[in-house]
Amino acid sequence: MAKIKGLKCRECKKEYPAEPLHVCEFCFGPLEVNYNYNEIREALSRDTITQGPKSLWRYAALLPVEGPPTVGLHGGLTPMVKADRLARALGLDALYLKNDTVNHPTLSFKDRVVAVALTRAKELGFDTVACASTGNLANSVSAHAAQAGLNCYVFIPSDLEAAKILGNLIYKPRVVAVEGNYDDVNRLCSEIASEYSWAFVNINIRPYYAEGSKTLAYETAEQLGWRSPDHVVVPIASGSLLTKIWKGLKEFEQLELIPHVKTRVSGAQAEGCSPVAEAFKVKRDFIKPVKPKTIAKSLAIGNPADGYYALKTVKETGGSIETADDPEIVDGITLLAETEGIFAETAGGVTVAVLKKLVQQGKIRKGDVTVAYITGHGLKTQEAVMQAVGEPVRIQPSLTSFEQTVKNLKRRND
Amino acid sequence: MASMKVHITFPEGKIKEPVIYQIGQKYKVITNIRRADVTEKTGWVDLELTGDPKEIERAVEGLKKMGVIVDPIERNIIE
Numbered sequence: 001m002a003k004i005k006g007l008k009c010r011e012c013k014k015e016y017p018a019e020p021l022h023v024c025e026f027c028f029g030p031l032e033v034n035y036n037y038n039e040i041r042e043a044l045s046r047d048t049i050t051q052g053p054k055s056l057w058r059y060a061a062l063l064p065v066e067g068p069p070t071v072g073l074h075g076g077l078t079p080m081v082k083a084d085r086l087a088r089a090l091g092l093d094a095l096y097l098k099n100d101t102v103n104h105p106t107l108s109f110k111d112r113v114v115a116v117a118l119t120r121a122k123e124l125g126f127d128t129v130a131c132a133s134t135g136n137l138a139n140s141v142s143a144h145a146a147q148a149g150l151n152c153y154v155f156i157p158s159d160l161e162a163a164k165i166l167g168n169l170i171y172k173p174r175v176v177a178v179e180g181n182y183d184d185v186n187r188l189c190s191e192i193a194s195e196y197s198w199a200f201v202n203i204n205i206r207p208y209y210a211e212g213s214k215t216l217a218y219e220t221a222e223q224l225g226w227r228s229p230d231h232v233v234v235p236i237a238s239g240s241l242l243t244k245i246w247k248g249l250k251e252f253e254q255l256e257l258i259p260h261v262k263t264r265v266s267g268a269q270a271e272g273c274s275p276v277a278e279a280f281k282v283k284r285d286f287i288k289p290v291k292p293k294t295i296a297k298s299l300a301i302g303n304p305a306d307g308y309y310a311l312k313t314v315k316e317t318g319g320s321i322e323t324a325d326d327p328e329i330v331d332g333i334t335l336l337a338e339t340e341g342i343f344a345e346t347a348g349g350v351t352v353a354v355l356k357k358l359v360q361q362g363k364i365r366k367g368d369v370t371v372a373y374i375t376g377h378g379l380k381t382q383e384a385v386m387q388a389v390g391e392p393v394r395i396q397p398s399l400t401s402f403e404q405t406v407k408n409l410k411r412r413n414d
Numbered sequence: 415m416a417s418m419k420v421h422i423t424f425p426e427g428k429i430k431e432p433v434i435y436q437i438g439q440k441y442k443v444i445t446n447i448r449r450a451d452v453t454e455k456t457g458w459v460d461l462e463l464t465g466d467p468k469e470i471e472r473a474v475e476g477l478k479k480m481g482v483i484v485d486p487i488e489r490n491i492i493e
Contacts, residue, residue: 011449028419028448028460028487110493137493157492182492183485190486203488238493286451286458289423289483298493303423305489 003043004064007207008034010309018064020124020204030305031207033064041255046226049218049257056112056215062251063215064208065119071148072115074104076215080223080371085339086352090359094369096229097336098220101344101377105147108298108345108376109216109241110140114201116212118144121199127151128198132189134160135298136376141201142171153198157185167380202238210240210306217248220371221258228253228261230368233355235347235375236267236276236321237299239310245373246313266319266363267310268354270294270329270346276307280314280321287311295326295384296346298376320363324353330388332356333378343378351375417464419448419487422477424457433480434461441473442466460487 007016011029022031044061052058056076057069079099087095100109114137121129128151131141138154145152152173156165157180168175178185193203201209221228228249234242246265253261269277272294275287287307292300304310314321324332332352337343344352355372358364378385393409395401422433429452438445443465450459463470477484 023419023487026448028462132492134492155492186491187486189491190488193491202493203491206488238490284456288425288456289485289489301490301493303421303483303485303489307489 002066003036003039003061004066005034005036007031020121020126020199022204022206033207033211035062035064037251037254044255044257046222046257049222056115056212056219059215059218062218062248063116064211065116066123069115069119070122071118072105072111072144075111075115076103077219078103080220081340081342083340083372086336089335089339090356091366092359092364092370093367095355096220096224096369096371097340097342098216098371098373099342100216100373100375101342101348105143106136106139107380108136108140109213109373110136110376111144112215113209113212114140114144117199117201117205117209118148118150120208121201121205122148122150124199124205126197126199128153128196130155130189130192130196130198130200131202132156132185132200135164135380137202138168138173139380142168142173145173146171155185155189155192157182206305210244213241213244214248214251216241216373217245218252220245221249221252224369224371226258227369228258228263229371230262231264231266231319231358231364231370233266233268233351233358233364233370233372235299235351235373236269236304236307236310237301237347238304239276239306239308241373241375242267242310243306243313246317263317264319265313265317266354266358267314267321268351269321269323270296270299270350271323271325272296273300273302274323275302276304276311277321277323279307279311285311294329294346295381296329296350297381298345298347299350320358320361322354322357322361324350324357328353330385333385334388336374337378342374344374345376345378345381346384347376348374348378349384415464416467416470417462418470418474420461420463420474420477421485421487421489422459422461423483423485424452424459425481425483426455428481429453429455429457431480433477433482434459436480437473437476440476442469443473 332349
């Protein structure tokens, strides 16, 4: 029997073949990949993993592809940084940062999900891939499609800033700027996905695409020496990343690759777009959509597809969800850069700011082995920190001028 | 005949209004609730609308005018 049994509804459990489907026709619940774990268990061990490729594909046995990987061969296996200086600043003993700012090829965790989605899309016979995105997802789909020789359509709202479009156009996808507001673009893409036989990565390929996020959990466990951390802090946009990190840890436990998992999973949202945090705070079971208003654009999803599941995961694991406002996000980015030399995009600022709050609130204990997920590079959102980084010190081209400036700087620091 | 799957959310204050009945009366669409979670104050419904594509379009606009939030069944797709 193959390792993929098919797809299964997360709500009513009805089973479907492993095709480009994403919604249960009976209850309209989301579909998820259904694995044959007995088969996987026989083929997978710590040794087979460590002898595998130095990329996310070392975990191919737990990913929803049938053949060898064909797209995104160098994604994943990013550094797990022991962040001692940041830990000291926050009052923690054992803090690690999973540094996806250096993911290949487009410097965000989206390179994981897109590598899996496009490999699966090729297996399913698609020659055209598509996505609706204002940032990291579009970058990653465009770059991977270019490398794979696939046709690529990227849908964006027409008022998106020029700099963000450039990061896509360089890879020569077809960028379609839709006249209309965010909701119009959103709805149009849903309709296009149902009309055209394209691999729309986060619509009809979503069950496969989302599984790529599990590799962050696998790498976490392996890089920590085959154990799960006490606490993880994960940014929440659609909610998929958080739920898949938990799923990945539980799969490793089920396959006896790591001991019993007691990890508490906490979520981080920007205050200007915090529908999941709000539901958590008021103890509501479902997510009320919001209109995003935050500098953390990569987390600005007002009606997140997996918000309900993220909320459920946080509650079940004894975690928490906190928010960070715009100044706190900027402070988080600069603190991370100054202490660990990592320049994160705004989502990273949200994660660091929330990590700080959870420590202050005693929700993360000093001795907890904690992992925070830094999901994208700061060069993508430079405008957010433009006002916070200061100016260079200007001097005359003489040693006297330099020495005087050094003296002044020292005096100021004293 | 076409069909569309939508996720609708009721803001507080709208939960008592029979909006699904109303659009079924006002437009030529068949409404079919597949999943829902409704409390005394708020709630959501996953709904299938079947009918002529233009009539579905009008029904969706009608729902929005009644003050409920209408999203595709996938919720927010733009990431």
